[in-house]
Amino acid sequence: MLAEIKGLNEECGVFAIWGHEKAAEVAYYGLHALQHRGQEGAGIVSSDGAHLHVHKGIGLINEVFNQSEFSRLQGNAAIGHVRYATQGGGSYENVQPLVFRSQKSSMALAHNGNLVNAHALKHQLEAQGSILQTTSDTEVLAHLIKRSGHLDMDEAIAQALSMIKGAYAFAILTEDQLYVAQDPRGLRPLSIGMLGGAYVVSSETCAFDVIGASYIREVQPGELLIINEQGMTSKRFASPLQRTLCSMEYVYFSRPDSDLNGLNVHASRKKMGKELAKEAPVEADVVTGVPDSSISAAIGFSEATGIPYELGLIKNRYVGRTFIQPSQELREQGVKMKLSAVRGIVEGKRVVMVDDSIVRGTTSKRIVKLLKEAGAKEVHVRIASPPIVNPCYYGIDTSTKGELIAANYSVEEIRDLIEADSLAYLTTDGLKRSIIEKDSMENGICNACFTGNYPTEIYPDTVLPVEKV
Missing domain, CATH: 3.40.50.2020 (Rossmann fold)
Structure with missing residues (x-):
């Protein structure tokens, strides 16, 4: 019986940078620092202001990238992702960032976490005519954004985020803006820092130390950050709820040199x-x-x-x-x-x-x-x-x-x-x-795996066995 019981797997790592002439290279080093969060796939998408450029693949970050790739990843903005497959298998089409192109603009998404209502939303989207290209729950957000009806991208993203449930830390890159979002309970870690005049975002603060960036603060639950040439703007897409940062981040997932909620992991x-x-x-x-x-x-x-x-x-x-x-x-x-x-x-x-x-x-x-x-x-x-x-x-x-x-x-x-x-x-x-x-809005934790007290509603029809490679 014991031989049939398998080991533990973790989620993913997200990194983003805006305003650096070597954005893709910095993202590469940031992802190196987050490699422990996922070893099945990695990718980087950059923006030169007019186009999105993508390179991703199966394997470790240093297996997916070599020096020649960076000559094609032009621009001063980039988002990156290291992946372990939770929802969605480990095939190439599920490796993030996911890129979606349309006649007017394009966007790339990188996501850490899991959407508990993803399957219900997929059924709804398919009934409305959407054709899903991956088995990843991350793709749901892109379709919700495009179907929102808002001409303003900020509002479209905010409305789409209000429709998804579960744990998520998102980085969304368009040709001219970077968006960063944290779920209303802050289940997954996400922080923002500065590298010279460039903004950087990471699942863990250890990546800031690796690239020489300074820590500013954590992205707040229910917060949407909009970063562009004018600087950074913060808005709420949802009211912040009791903070429930995943306790396993402290126990196991995060690197000892990272800080979470103001506490050093070590x-x-x-x-x-x-x-x-x-x-x-x-x-x-x-x-x-x-x-x-x-x-x-x-x-x-x-x-x-x-x-x-x-x-x-x-x-x-x-x-x-x-x-x-x-x-x-x-x-x-x-x-x-x-x-x-x-x-x-x-x-x-x-x-x-x-x-x-x-x-x-x-x-x-x-x-x-x-x-x-x-x-x-x-x-x-x-x-x-x-x-x-x-x-x-x-x-x-x-x-x-x-x-x-x-x-x-x-x-x-x-x-x-x-x-x-x-x-x-x-x-x-x-x-x-x-x-x-002490228990407070700022430093609550999710102990559901130990206690069964889940911080969000769990949708029975969405809880499916995890797909394996």
Whole structure:
């Protein structure tokens, strides 16, 4: 049964820039910083003021692009995207940015998140004569914009955004303007910065550091930014609701050097480890974290308990994240290629293995086995997030409870399945204490995968199994 349970996949990364003479090149480096958010496809669309130029493909950003591509990506504005396929498969036509051309103008869209009413809107659009070219939910917005009837692009986009539900951070590029939008609950991260006189937008602030940009602020829930030669204008397309930023951004998805909602991700993960140590102490000799996303929590656990932190697991830097591999066979082989246990550190020791989450269970079982094969006397697994017992409909490919080990087994049963000596999870209260200091409009989080309390309405006819490559 356990062998059938697969690993976790994440959403996508969006980057945009306006007002830089080498916009496409800057976008390339920005996407490099966001590569961890998607490894199946990448693309950049630039604007020279009169035309949109596009290059995209399947694979990593450095596989899709070479130096010759940038001579064709002319202009001082660009949007880019790195993709993991949630809604819509990994075929070329679904790789973003999506480009739509008409007689009067063109537009390109890049999207992070998932629209929970996409299927209902697709049925409506098709009934009205639209012909959809992709299986991606992102395409829905383009059709809504063109069918709005507004001559003014700003109003057309605002009206279209008001019709979609779910999680979304959008960058929309036309020949003469850049539009940036955040859903009314701010489920997905999106920030704006400056690079000299150029505006830059990114799913994570780590991209600003890579390109040398300065952070300005987060795009606000329900906000539409319009950036053009006159500067940047902000307007509301929806009233902001209680902020519910995805808690898994803190737990796993975002890079440790990014800041979310004013909090550094590394610092938040250390707090998770300290809270976990208070809630689930254990007698042990060494603490180790599963590279890379769990190291911060492992350091926090070590500091709180006084148990030495050691590099008990080493990651092969030339192997991508195993769960992003498109087949289960490659994923299973990838675990051994990806990690090695350090025998000199763990042999004969009682080891605390800190990981950020257990979703489907196979990876945890193999890591426990690696440590024991290297001579660990005991392996105590501590998870720096609560059990994931509910599907996510906002851009992470856990669309059914059948995929989730914690929804089908007790903690003790999971411990037995992964062959650990003990297993404990961080509580939801412990997670909240690590991420937010108080409940407020500015710093609420979405914990639906842990609690089942979804921040938006879920449309039963739109919740379909995630398509796989």
